[in-house]
Amino acid sequence: xxxxxxxxxxxxxxxxxxxxxxxxxxxxxxxxxxxxxxxxxxxxxxxxxxxxxxxxxxxxxxxxxxxxxxxxxxxxxxxxxxxxxxxxxxxxxxxxxxxxxxxxxxxxxxxxxxxxxxxxxxxxxxxxxxxxxxxxxxxxxxxxxxxxxxxxxxxxxxxxxxxxxxxxxxxxxxxxxxxxxxxxxxxxxxxxxxxxxxxxxxxxxxxxxxxxxxxxxxxxxxxxxxxxxxxxxxxxxxxxxxxxxxxxxxxxxxxxxxxx
Amino acid sequence: xxxxxxxxxxxxxxxxxxxxxxxxxxxxxxxxxxxxxxxxxxxxxxxxxxxxxxxxxxxxxxxxxxxxxxxxxxxxxxxxxxxxxxxxxxxxxxxxxxxxxxxxxxxxxxxxxxxxxxxxxxxxxxxxxxxxxxxxxxxxxxxxxxxxxxxxxxxxxxxxxxxxxxxxxxxxxxxxxxxxxxxxxxxxxxxxxxxxxxxxxxxxxxxxxxxxxxxxxxxxxxxxxxxxxxxxxxxxxxxxxxxxxxxx
Numbered sequence: 001x002x003x004x005x006x007x008x009x010x011x012x013x014x015x016x017x018x019x020x021x022x023x024x025x026x027x028x029x030x031x032x033x034x035x036x037x038x039x040x041x042x043x044x045x046x047x048x049x050x051x052x053x054x055x056x057x058x059x060x061x062x063x064x065x066x067x068x069x070x071x072x073x074x075x076x077x078x079x080x081x082x083x084x085x086x087x088x089x090x091x092x093x094x095x096x097x098x099x100x101x102x103x104x105x106x107x108x109x110x111x112x113x114x115x116x117x118x119x120x121x122x123x124x125x126x127x128x129x130x131x132x133x134x135x136x137x138x139x140x141x142x143x144x145x146x147x148x149x150x151x152x153x154x155x156x157x158x159x160x161x162x163x164x165x166x167x168x169x170x171x172x173x174x175x176x177x178x179x180x181x182x183x184x185x186x187x188x189x190x191x192x193x194x195x196x197x198x199x200x201x202x203x204x205x206x207x208x209x210x211x212x213x214x215x216x217x218x219x220x221x222x223x224x225x226x227x228x229x230x231x232x233x234x235x236x237x238x239x240x241x242x243x244x245x246x247x248x249x250x251x252x253x254x255x256x257x258x259x260x
Numbered sequence: 261x262x263x264x265x266x267x268x269x270x271x272x273x274x275x276x277x278x279x280x281x282x283x284x285x286x287x288x289x290x291x292x293x294x295x296x297x298x299x300x301x302x303x304x305x306x307x308x309x310x311x312x313x314x315x316x317x318x319x320x321x322x323x324x325x326x327x328x329x330x331x332x333x334x335x336x337x338x339x340x341x342x343x344x345x346x347x348x349x350x351x352x353x354x355x356x357x358x359x360x361x362x363x364x365x366x367x368x369x370x371x372x373x374x375x376x377x378x379x380x381x382x383x384x385x386x387x388x389x390x391x392x393x394x395x396x397x398x399x400x401x402x403x404x405x406x407x408x409x410x411x412x413x414x415x416x417x418x419x420x421x422x423x424x425x426x427x428x429x430x431x432x433x434x435x436x437x438x439x440x441x442x443x444x445x446x447x448x449x450x451x452x453x454x455x456x457x458x459x460x461x462x463x464x465x466x467x468x469x470x471x472x473x474x475x476x477x478x479x480x481x482x483x484x485x486x487x488x489x490x491x492x493x494x495x496x497x498x499x500x501x502x503x504x505x506x507x508x
Binding site for chain 2: 128131136
């Protein structure tokens with residue numbers, strides 16, 4: 001194959017990536033700006049709070065409890081290789097609060113919320129409901145995007161915090177019921193070892209992941225193609241993009257908070 | 261009055277509108293006919309600003325439609341979409357009263373509901389439909405709810421996009437009669453796009469034939485059958501023979 005063709009193909013991919021990044025960035029700025037500019041739609045905001053926050057609680061909670069339990073087992077088994085079984089409460093706490101709580105919570109929310117937002121808005125676009133909104137003098141960014149983005153920024157940190165606590169509780173149950181840890185000592189070690197910065201980083205990641213999940217869902221929904229295939233592609237792309245961006249943002253935020 | 265001057269719009273290589281000129285006098289009902297994919301919906305969306313034309317001018321009452329207060333501009337319009345485009349998450353009455361529940365025309369919810377029920381009655385639907393969701397309605401009922409929404413704020417200009425597509429002949433007749441009655445009653449300027457000839461005869465004061473991105477013929481509906489225009493004649497007769505290619 002002609003190397004120029006390969007180079008051209010690579011160039012097109014890179015250009016397309018930059019173009020998409022630019023479009024998503026502009027969309028994000030536009031979405032955030034609409035949060036602060038009237039008119040406001042409180043009913044849509046409350047519905048988004050329920051859908052994104054309250055209804056995601058079971059998924060996030062179950063993910064956290066099993067992750068916390070598995071983490072306790074892993075650390076105990078791994079620590080036993082160099083007589084460090086006692087660090088289970090500390091590592092479970094730091095692992096859940098700093099990394100696993102926000103990241104796994106964020107990914108589960110991306111799977112549940114981003115896909116749902118993208119599919120709903122894409123369907124609205126395909127069935128001309130977005131055009132109908134415009135003809136009814138209602139800005140789709142204000143009515144559809146701003147309430148969802150604000151709700152996600154506010155609720156995902158809460159979900160992450162709840163997930164952190166449930167994850168630590170999962171580790172606690174496993175450690176005290178099957179690994180022989182003393183309950184009071186376990187709790188004491190957990191509380192003593194965690195620092196304020198751990199909690200702040202966890203909540204900040206939650207807010208950032210909330211922004212990513214809602215913006216990706218709205219962006220791909222608003223830009224979906226025609227028909228069922230367009231809706232399906234928008235949904236798939238939104239989840240893929242949200243998951244990758246959550247992992248990338250997690251790496252960056254971890255660097256910001258904990259780089260030495 | 262609505263006036264389109266030399267409007268062009270292309271999607272990639274597909275040149276949909278290629279210099280469309282059209283005038284719709286105030287208080288009249290204009291029906292645009294033409295085959296599928298000839299740009300009827302695109303023309304309509306260009307007037308509303310849902311699609312930006314590549315070139316050309318669109319005037320509403322002598323003012324450039326792309327300039328000025330957009331909300332005030334859109335507040336003058338009502339639109340019935342092809343698939344009704346009702347909001348799935350809202351009950352029927354909130355769909356109809358959408359404009360009256362938010363924005364500059366906001367009214368108390370009880371009053372907005374009363375108006376919604378009155379408009380539903382106007383389109384032949386009972387008040388018990390008000391609390392149902394769009395997914396619980398038949399296609400014909402959804403169209404009527406869409407019509408009720410289009411007229412809820414008593415707009416000066418109403419657009420109808422394929423109002424009878426997908427409906428049986430009886431329901432089509434009901435919708436056509438409703439549109440004619442409402443337009444006459446409200447004194448609104450109406451623009452309908454369709455390829456249903458029974459709709460054309462029931463709704464139109466004037467007819468325009470869109471083909472090849474331009475208006476091929478326009479005139480009063482009474483002159484349509486004797487237009488002498490080969491495009492219009494082929495369209496009315498539904499013949500495969502003529503200047504309009506059957507395979508597009």
